[in-house]
Amino acid sequence: MKNIIIKTLCILGLLFSFSCEEYLDAAPESVIxxxxxxxxxxxxxxxxxxxxALVTDYQTGGHQQTDYLYGDDATINNGWQPMNRIDKGELGFWIRNDFTYLNKTDRIRTNDPNDARTLHRPGVYNGSLLGIRKANIAIENIDLLVNATEDEKNVILGQAYFFRAFFHLEIMKFWGRYPYVNKVLVEDYNLPRPDSYRETALAIHEDFKKAAELLPVKWDDETYGQKTFGENKGRVTKGAAYGYMGKNLLFAASPLMKGSTNTYDxxxxxxxxxxxxxxxxxxxxxQGTYxxxxxxxxxxxxxDVPAKVWPGGTEFIFNSTGFNYSLTREVIRLQMDSKxxxxxxxxxxxxxxxxxxNFGMANGLSVQDDMSGNYGAPTFDPAKPFENRDxxxxxWITVNGDVLATKSSAGQHKIAQLYEGGLHRNSSTGSETGYFFKKYYPTLHSKWNRLDNKYTPWRIRMRLTDIYLMYAEALLAATNSAVSQPASYNLSAEQAINMLRDRAGIPQVHPSKVSDPNEFMDELRRERSVELSFEAHRWVDIRRWVVAHLDRYKTKTGVNFPEKDPNTGTYSYFEEFVLVNRVCDYPKHYWLPFEASQTQIYDGFPQNPGW
Incomplete structure (x- = not known):
């Protein structure tokens, strides 16, 4: 049996262009x-x-001092960062880049899934392949588990099916259609790419369906969960399986994956x-689970949770593991002037x-709709652009004049100076755009108010807000109506979005938007952009909606404005300027390219378009 395992590892090394020795050195099953x-x-x-441990944390999976937002939502002031390579259209950077969560690095990563430092673990591509292999080994050898109850066997299988599906979805998000590997490969490794994204998505669906049937609602409520009672939050559940089942299907239904260039198709x-x-x-x-x-x-x-405790609150559904306190502290420091x-x-x-x-006005309208005059007198004042906002x-946004610190030792740094020439506005140690963001740290976090060592900042992989947003998008796409309710649940797309607006204290979606499916889709997407801002969903979203190549999403901008007039509280000008014109052509820059050797092993595995 041991020889079979080693042979499997070697074949996978050939199939996916990695050295056999690399796997043999890291895999415990090769020596046990x-x-x-x-x-x-x-x-x-x-x-x-x-x-x-193979679920990549995007925030720290590349490096604690690198970016993780690859869309149009942020910019970083170092040209070597992965974000800037993507902005230049150099999507092949992931193959050898040291600081992206998409791949392992040859220089700093051990590729050991048990490494306590998330940045040293395998990245998305390598880690997903390792995870698929492990899932298949577990599924194929379940009959060896003779000293276990039926519930214990079920939860083992449930996790294995979940992860086999999850890791395929991880690859598909970035690289597109991919063969579904549902067995431990020994000799038949010539797996052609499927003709459509849908084909593999349906195979993924079947695994998530099995996982949902086998996994518990709560591990703490099960006998096998008693051994780790109170420490089971990170384990996959029935809810996580349903959530990813829906996400996989929504992604497969999206315009890009369907093969359409119509963003509403x-x-x-x-x-x-x-x-x-x-x-x-x-x-x-x-029922109270979430x-x-x-x-x-x-x-x-x-x-806002105690140090070294899972964030997410009652919204938590699933996340990466391996919390590393020092790494997350570095990540949140990236979001503020280094001084x-x-x-x-x-x-x-x-x-x-x-x-x-995306971030609109307190009246619930986008800035553009508010200023159009079609919805009453505008509330956006160009001379006071930070007033009357959502x-x-x-x-979540730090603007000029916000309090950064309270201690006298902070001196001039007490108040954010983000105007032209301001103390916190420059291209080296401050903001390039005129804003900071504060979603992952206390408002008064600074080196004078050291709070980051008291909390656990973490980007959650899946949370309940995301489910309501995806549910609304899927329902609108299925029915072409914002007010229809499905047979499976008593909630319309309009009602789902308005729940989130009610929470934020802004008016519900305007009736004129509700009556037009395309306009409601635009408003739904804007709501998603705000609620999930800076949570690393954006790059995938603008690609699956087939809008990333449009000028609005290719042009990254900042704003110049002078110091505010202390007497009137106004700015004499507020001028937008271009930071980056992103290189993004359809279809080339919608999928990452595979390594050239991956497409040359055998016929039937073509490269992505344009590469």
């Missing part, structure tokens, strides 16, 4: 008899749990299936274009 690995529940669960059948999957998770929420955070306590989702945060010289700043088109603007 498989009967010992799977002889009882504890041992097999230990094997399965290595898959959790979805696969309605797949979208309807996604609705039913999300409905099952929302039923669990109705709940939307209140706006007053929203910080608990992102950072204030006490970090290095790199600063990640939100772009004006992203804020201007409450989420103030919760």
């Amino acid at each position: 008899e498989i009967e010992d690995v799977f002889k009882n529940f504890d041992n097999m669960q230990g094997f399965v749990e290595e898959m959790y 979805y696969d309605s059948d797949l979208a309807a299936m996604a609705v039913d999957a999300f409905a099952e998770l929302l039923k669990l929420a109705d 709940a939307l955070s209140t706006f007053e306590n929203y910080e608990e989702v992102f950072w 204030v945060a006490g970090g290095g010289s790199k600063v990640l700043s939100p772009t004006h274009n992203f804020i201007h088109y 409450p989420r603007f103030y919760k």
Whole structure:
């Protein structure tokens, strides 16, 4: 049996262009008899749990001092960063780049899934392939688990099916259609790319469906969960399986994956299936398993929890594991002027274009609709651009004049100076755009108010707000109506979005938007952009909607404005300027290229378009 395992590892090395020795050095099953690995529940669960460590944390998976937002939503002031390579259209950078979460690096990563430092673990591509292999080994050897109850066998299988599906979806998000590897490969490794994204998505769906049937709602409620009672939050559940089942189907239904260039053209059948999957998770929420955070306590989702405790609050559904305290502290320091945060010289700043088109007004309208005059007198004042805004603007965006520190030792750094020539406005240690963002740290975090060592800032992979947003998008795509309710759940797309608006304290979607499916889709996407801002969903979203090549999404901007007049409280000018014109052509820059050797191993695995 041991020889079979080693042979499997070598074949995978050939198939995916990695050295066989690399896998043999890292894989415990290459030196342990498989009967010992799977002889009882504890041992097999230990094997399965290595898959959790292969779930890449985007925030720290590349490096603690690098960017993780690859869309139009932010910019960083170092040209070597992955974001800037993507902006230049150099998507092949991931193959050898040291600082992206998409791939391992040859220089700093061990590729060991058990490494406590997330930046040293395999990245998305390598880690997903390792995870798929482990899942298949677990599934094919489940009969060796003789010293276990039926419930224990089921939860092992449930996790294995979940991760086999999850890791395929991870690859598909970035590289597109991919063969579904549903067995331990020995000799038949010539797996052609499928003709469509949908084909593999349906195979993924079947695995998530099996996982949902086998996984528990709560591990703490199960006998096998008692051994780790109170420490099971990170383990996959029935809700996580339903959530990712819906996400996979929604992605497959999206215009890019359907093969359409019309941003409103979805696969309605797949979208309807996604609705039913999300409905099952929302039923669990109705039963008390999950709940939307209140706006007053929203910080608990992102950072307002004791140190080394999972964030996410009642919204938590699934996340990467391996919390590394020092790495997350470095990540949040990137989001503030380094003179204030006490970090290095790199600063990640939100772009004006992203804020201007998405963060609207207190009346619930976008800035553009508010200024159009079609909805009453405008409330946006160009001389006072930071006033009368959506409450989420103030919760997550730092603007000129905001308090940064309270201690007298902070001196001039007490107040954000983001105007032209201001103390916190420059291209080396401050903001390039005129804004900072504060979603993952206390408002008064600074080196004078050292708070980052008291909290756990973390980007959550899947949370309940995301489910409501995806449910609404899928339902609109399936029915072409904002007010229709499915048979599976008593909630329309309009009602789902208005729940989030009600929480934020802004008016519900304007009736004129509700009556037009395309306009409602635009408003739904704007709501998604605000609620999930800076959570690393944006790059995938603008690609699957087939809008990333449009000028609005290619042009990253900042704003110049003078110091505010102390007497009138106004700015004499507020001028947008271009920071970056992104290189993004359809279809070339919509999918990452595979390594050349990957496409040359055998016929039937073509490169992505344009590469």
